[in-house]
């Protein structure tokens with residue numbers, strides 16, 4: 001079962017623009033300075049797009065209220081957020097009432113060692129996925145501790161499975177584990193301690 005974390009998609013609006021920005025990020029990292037494209041012209045055009053957006057954007061406080069509207073999941077986070085071009089983005093599926101998973105293939109913007117995923121990116125994906133598993137299981141909080149173990153290099157350009165499962169809830173302490181697998185092999189595993197704490201949403 002797919003977990004609808006994003007209140008549907010908005011392909012004609014911000015989702016389409018953000019997907020295009022994601023393509024631009026990937027294309028820029030792939031091109032580097034090994035391209036025949038006129039990079040100063042590309043910089044001018046990208047800056048023109050940013051100028052358009054800057055001149056028509058709301059005050060940040062208003063945008064914060066909008067980002068956190070309602071009581072459900074948000075759309076802006078850097079892992080699954082459809083409104084965030086730095087998010088791969090992950091799409092979560094429920095495995096059971098305490099376990100979720102996502103599949104993703106990461107490209108050059110997420111590189112650490114040659115052709116491999118940056119360790120900090122793996123930690124980011126796991127931290128967020130553990131948090132979403134907590135939300136799915138019904139007891140969530142903020143990360144107090146995250147222990148990440150890197151078992152083998154995590155490849156770029158290959159399908160990865162990212163899984164998380166809530167293990168226990170003891171008062172305010174929530175324990176959750178997760179892993180990133182490639183080709184059925186565990187590349188990264190994580191254990192998280194979360195503390196039930198819910199900062200107020202901007203209103």
Ligand SMILES: CC(C)(COP(=O)(O)OP(=O)(O)OC[C@H]1O[C@@H](n2cnc3c(N)ncnc32)[C@H](O)[C@@H]1OP(=O)(O)O)[C@@H](O)C(=O)NCCC(=O)NCCS
Pocket residue numbers: 141142143144145171172173193195197
């Ligand atoms: C984690 C945090 C909520 C704990 O602060 P708090 O709400 O005041 O909670 P307390 O200090 O009363 O701790 C609650 C319990 O969790 C335990 N705990 C808190 N942080 C812990 C940690 N890092 N490791 C182990 N136990 C921890 C405490 O020992 C306490 O246990 P007890 O009830 O058995 O005595 C707080 O330090 C915080 O907000 N940290 C920042 C979180 C963050 O930014 N995460 C990343 C983004 S989600």
Ligand SMILES: CCCCCCCCCCCC(=O)O
Pocket residue numbers: 003005073127128131132133135136140143
């Ligand atoms: C199904 C409800 C999902 C709720 C997901 C909240 C996830 C927040 C994770 C935040 C992790 C962090 O900020 O370090």
